[in-house]
Amino acid sequence: MDSILQRYRNQMVLVIVVGLQLILVGYQVRNKEDMRLVRVWAVSAVTPLARVLEGVRGLGARILNDYFLLLAARDENARLKEELNRLKLENQQMREDLGTADRGKALLAFQARTPSKMLAARVIANSAGVNSKVVFVDRGTVNGVMRGMAVITPDGIVGRVLLAYPMASQVMLVSDSGFAAGVVSQKAHALGIVRGQGNSNLLVDRVPIEAKVEVGERFYTSGDDRIFPRGLLAGEVKSIAQGRLYQEIVLVPSGFRSGLEEVLIVLEGVHQDLPNIDPSRQPIKLVPPVEGAPEEKDPDSSDLQTTDADRLRERYRKLAESQGLTFGTPGRTPNFNANPDAPRPRPSVTPTPAPTPAATQTPASAAVPPPPNQ
Amino acid sequence: MSEYSGHVLTEIPRRSKVARFRPAVIVVIALVAILFQIYVPRFLQYLAYLELPLLVTVYFSLMKRQEIPGVLFGASIGLVQDSLSHQPMGMFGIVKTLVGYFSASASLRFDVENQWMRFILCFFFYLFHQFFYWVLVRALLDQPGDFDPRKELVLAFLNGTVAVPLFQLLDKLKETVD
Numbered sequence: 405m406d407s408i409l410q411r412y413r414n415q416m417v418l419v420i421v422v423g424l425q426l427i428l429v430g431y432q433v434r435n436k437e438d439m440r441l442v443r444v445w446a447v448s449a450v451t452p453l454a455r456v457l458e459g460v461r462g463l464g465a466r467i468l469n470d471y472f473l474l475l476a477a478r479d480e481n482a483r484l485k486e487e488l489n490r491l492k493l494e495n496q497q498m499r500e501d502l503g504t505a506d507r508g509k510a511l512l513a514f515q516a517r518t519p520s521k522m523l524a525a526r527v528i529a530n531s532a533g534v535n536s537k538v539v540f541v542d543r544g545t546v547n548g549v550m551r552g553m554a555v556i557t558p559d560g561i562v563g564r565v566l567l568a569y570p571m572a573s574q575v576m577l578v579s580d581s582g583f584a585a586g587v588v589s590q591k592a593h594a595l596g597i598v599r600g601q602g603n604s605n606l607l608v609d610r611v612p613i614e615a616k617v618e619v620g621e622r623f624y625t626s627g628d629d630r631i632f633p634r635g636l637l638a639g640e641v642k643s644i645a646q647g648r649l650y651q652e653i654v655l656v657p658s659g660f661r662s663g664l665e666e667v668l669i670v671l672e673g674v675h676q677d678l679p680n681i682d683p684s685r686q687p688i689k690l691v692p693p694v695e696g697a698p699e700e701k702d703p704d705s706s707d708l709q710t711t712d713a714d715r716l717r718e719r720y721r722k723l724a725e726s727q728g729l730t731f732g733t734p735g736r737t738p739n740f741n742a743n744p745d746a747p748r749p750r751p752s753v754t755p756t757p758a759p760t761p762a763a764t765q766t767p768a769s770a771a772v773p774p775p776p777n778q
Numbered sequence: 779m780s781e782y783s784g785h786v787l788t789e790i791p792r793r794s795k796v797a798r799f800r801p802a803v804i805v806v807i808a809l810v811a812i813l814f815q816i817y818v819p820r821f822l823q824y825l826a827y828l829e830l831p832l833l834v835t836v837y838f839s840l841m842k843r844q845e846i847p848g849v850l851f852g853a854s855i856g857l858v859q860d861s862l863s864h865q866p867m868g869m870f871g872i873v874k875t876l877v878g879y880f881s882a883s884a885s886l887r888f889d890v891e892n893q894w895m896r897f898i899l900c901f902f903f904y905l906f907h908q909f910f911y912w913v914l915v916r917a918l919l920d921q922p923g924d925f926d927p928r929k930e931l932v933l934a935f936l937n938g939t940v941a942v943p944l945f946q947l948l949d950k951l952k953e954t955v956d
Binding site: 413414417418421422425426428429430432433438439442443445446447450453454457461527528529530531532533534535536538539540566567574576581582602 | 850
């Protein structure tokens with residue numbers, strides 16, 4: 405017996421160690437429980453190191469950046485001034501947004517104009533694993549972060565909080581193959597589910613074939629998943645393929661457009677409307693009329709009626725007025741066969757008998773004279 | 779061919795060439811490998827392909843030439859990696875346990891001081907690691923997982939290429955060679 409144990413000692417150790425870990429995995433999967441304490445220890449041990457590294461890197465990067473900026477400043481100064489002036493004139497609105505330059509300020513500006521309550525956080529590390537699309541941020545439960553909270557940037561959605569530790573949180577990025585969120589297209593408001601694919605693109609599925617979606621169109625969060633508030637940009641359509649039941653839409657995520665260093669964690673989400681891009685619904689800004697110019701007439705006046713529909717509408721309005729009614733409001737229906745130019749009948753002096761069911765059904769025809777022969 | 783085979787294969791267990799390391803060195807190198815994996819790719823994204831914890835596991839298992847230390851080292855570094863990932867604890871642990879065991883077994887048959895052999899072993903163990911992890915994710919967690927054979931072949935080549943100079947660097951940390 406001893407010789408057998410001695411002979412297969414290595415294999416037995418291997419089987420025991422692998423078996424114990426299989427039991428560990430099985431326990432976690434079956435009971436949906438996590439070895440939270442172990443993870444908290446590990447993350448608490450690693451995140452301070454990551455913070456220190458991040459601080460050193462940031463300081464070094466700033467010093468180098470400032471140094472090289474000073475070197476290049478003299479040569480670039482004249483050209484930048486000219487370019488700046490041109491850009492000021494060309495894009496006033498964009499300059500306001502980009503004028504903040506600093507990402508922190510941009511985040512604050514975004515926070516200020518967004519109704520959701522958000523918390524700024526800094527990405528401090530990646531998760532373990534070559535194919536992992538999970539990062540650590542430097543805000544945790546002590547800052548009010550909870551599992552499942554949405555993580556965004558001013559450019560769009562970034563991911564959701566997978567696990568929250570006291571001093572840090574683990575965020576699953578939208579590009580992770582386990583990520584999913586409800587989205588809606590901007591134009592046709594077609595609902596779908598955006599999923600990560602483990603690469604730089606996202607896939608929107610469950611969009612019916614009959615829904616009209618175009619390349620370049622944007623998808624926004626629908627709010628149906630109860631994680632992301634409605635109205636946050638998810639990405640732009642890169643390509644569309646027709647499946648059997650649903651379209652397969654490839655999306656370029658917008659949240660990583662400016663890199664992934666600072667993010668916002670949505671503590672309390674507030675749904676917003678989708679941006680309205682329909683030109684016919686957008687308000688039009690008109691400058692005041694020129695002094696002394698003839699005043700523009702009311703478009704409802706008959707002089708401006710140019711179509712048959714306008715003339716018919718005017719005829720019905722006159723008909724209703726001639727019968728003592730207001731066209732377009734609920735209530736009695738005018739007799740549209742009457743002559744609108746005929747004189748209005750005088751009200752009867754004799755007491756009106758109680759209305760019969762037939763009279764109730766066609767009050768207009770009983771109250772007006774019969775239409776003249778045309 | 780026979781000369782090459784004679785050079786890289788050995789019939790005699792190379793117990794006489796077991797390398798020893800200070801425990802602190804092993805712990806620090808393992809931690810550095812994990813920290814590198816979670817931190818450096820944030821700024822140098824192209825370095826995300828480096829599976830340093832795996833390379834370190836392979837190296838120490840090859841150098842120790844004993845299965846049980848290889849198993850325990852692989853399990854330990856895998857579990858630490860698990861604690862920093864979003865998957866259940868034990869997924870990386872199981873895979874790296876097997877890598878540690880098979881690396882130590884291979885060290886008894888091959889000349890692990892040979893650079894080509896180191897490259898080939900790292901190439902193979904990277905593919906084994908990624909494939910087996912993908913299998914576990916699908917089988918135990920019922921998740922799709924990511925495994926693109928062409929991409930993994932390229933990454934295995936890159937990891938093998940990095941492993942050769944890395945192992946030479948780690949060779950300098952050997953305490954004694956009996």
